[in-house]
Amino acid sequence: MTGNPRVPAPRTAAAPHGSCVLLKHGEAFLKGRNRHLFTDRLQDNLRLALRGIGGSTWIKTAQNVTVLGGEVPQEALLERARRVIGFNSVEPALRVASDLETITAAAVDALSDARPGLRFAVRTKRRDKQFPLTSSQIDAHIGARLLAGIQGLRVDLAKPDVTLAVEIDRKETYLSWRRFRGLSGLPVGSSGRALVLLSGGYDSPVAAHRAMRRGLACDFVHFNGAPYTNPSSVYKAYALARELNRYQPPGALHVIALGKAQKQLAVAGAGRLQVVAQRRLMARTASELAARTGAEALVTGDSLGQVASQTLANLVAVDEAAALPVLRPLIGWEKQEIIDEAHTIGTAEISILPDEDCCGLLAPPRVSTRAGLPQLRSVEKRLDLEDVVEALLDSAQVLRPGVDEEAPAAGDRCPAPA
Structure with a gap:
């Protein structure tokens, strides 16, 4: 108004x-x-x-x-x-x-x-x-x-x-x-702390903002496809986290290079299960990161049925791999509602920028819409998941958008990852 x-x-x-x-x-x-x-x-x-x-x-x-x-x-x-x-x-x-x-x-x-x-x-x-x-x-x-x-x-x-x-x-x-x-809702921090799986699209920033309005202080984790993709998605995630931090006491952004682990899943024969398998790996890794940072839940931008990886069966498969509750504030939203909200909170101009998203890396031509847990576990048994998660977390970078530097305009680049 x-x-x-x-x-x-x-x-x-x-x-x-x-x-x-x-x-x-x-x-x-x-x-x-x-x-x-x-x-x-x-x-x-x-x-x-x-x-x-x-x-x-x-x-x-x-x-x-x-x-x-x-x-x-x-x-x-x-x-x-x-x-x-x-x-x-x-x-x-x-x-x-x-x-x-x-x-x-x-x-x-x-x-x-x-x-x-x-x-x-x-x-x-x-x-x-x-x-x-x-x-x-x-x-x-x-x-x-x-x-x-x-x-x-x-x-x-x-x-x-x-x-x-x-x-x-x-x-x-x-x-x-x-x-x-006003923005109404509960004061940020009054409901605890959460870790947001932040991509470069419209959905996850809006989900983060909705979680904040329910009193959750949010940190962020961004998975990129390095070393097989360029750092453009990291720049976007930094800009998005910086914009979101204007609504809360600034949260940290953890950047994790997932590319090698994605290739391991592909070599292990994930096939049509590749996208769901890597989302399960993200959930495992984010759960461990949350335990280290004091977060009590994960937040994602999933909307039921929006894409093949977000069918009910696939969401259930991802939840099974998470050690914490997975909150999905946008589960019943339509895409246009999400885009409209992104414009309202100031993240849409960043989300529309081009990038190389890790989700498209090694993705099969057709994604399974009903990934079975036995098949997923069979693929995962060919990897030492504990070692994979530990390696991912050991290589993670921690950035503090809005604290590291004077905030540049939306779309400006963040400090280049080391």
């Missing part, structure tokens, strides 16, 4: 305390006795998001709302706050003293540039129940002054062009009239 273009931008000159941003809490509001754990995590994530903003900032908490301000432009605060998962709405606001005349004067000033014929409503919420007027009385008082002071305004309580929200606390009152939809 974007701000209404017919509504004037915030004006701070008449506000004794200046501008701020109201962040309305999402699901943390429902957590009962544990609510403080979620709100603390939410504010920790907000502080991390504000790092390097270029000026001092402050955060305070009211009832089910966080107030953000500082000596930086309000739009900069908005841009950072809108990427923090766990807020239902993000609202630029004015902060004034909790005095009726001060509030009313600020309201008139806020809408003074409104176009003729603008339909408005005033909605007051009193957190301070000792305020001398009721909410409806305050609505009527401010509405009357707006009609008297600004020519051409019209009251419309059913379908207003703009709703002026007035939230009265004991010492301060907040006025807002623009609202942006």
Whole structure:
């Protein structure tokens, strides 16, 4: 949701305390006795998001709302706050003293540039129940002054062009009239840690973002086809992880060269089982990596039936090789829904870039849609899987997108793998 273009931008000159941003809490509001754990995590994530903003900032908490301000432009605060998962709405606001005349004067000033014929409503919420007027009385008082002071305004309580929200606390009152939809969900980190199998396509980055919105802090593992493919997929994975890290305290990216192990599977006679067999190897390797990094689940971008390797039988075969739960946030999504979401979160422009994906390396002309476990195990017995997994992990590189360097623009290359 974007701000209404017919509504004037915030004006701070008449506000004794200046501008701020109201962040309305999402699901943390429902957590009962544990609510403080979620709100603390939410504010920790907000502080991390504000790092390097270029000026001092402050955060305070009211009832089910966080107030953000500082000596930086309000739009900069908005841009950072809108990427923090766990807020239902993000609202630029004015902060004034909790005095009726001060509030009313600020309201008139806020809408003074409104176009003729603008339909408005005033909605007051009193957190301070000792305020001398009721909410409806305050609505009527401010509405009357707006009609008297600004020519051409019209009251419309059913379908207003703009709703002026007035939230009265004991010492301060907040006025807002623009609202942006937040990312909602649970604060990142409140549900534990997961390891995302990150490819260069549309699906896995969207799955990672969905996992974050359920409170999972995410690290990433990318399997590339080296030494038989070029490093283009690594560059994409780095750029994708860097973009995703803008929504969470930055997670690490582990890069694992799978090419030699893929060739071992092919030599062992995988045939039509090649793709499923290598996905099982990825699941085994990722499970061991997760155990070493403290992750409690794996996350993939699988969508049921989207491709031959994602039939129910093949997903079951992959799960059997994993030592941890495999979470699939997109299991029921259609491809276009995934692409649309990728555009929304900012990963689509990276995912569309060309690369050499390891999944196509040594893939048979026809992939088995019902890979049987006995046949897969027979192929795997021809390899020493423990040694293969150990070798893959020993050669893994660890990158920290968003921490290693100043983040370049989407599509720029990451530091070349050693």
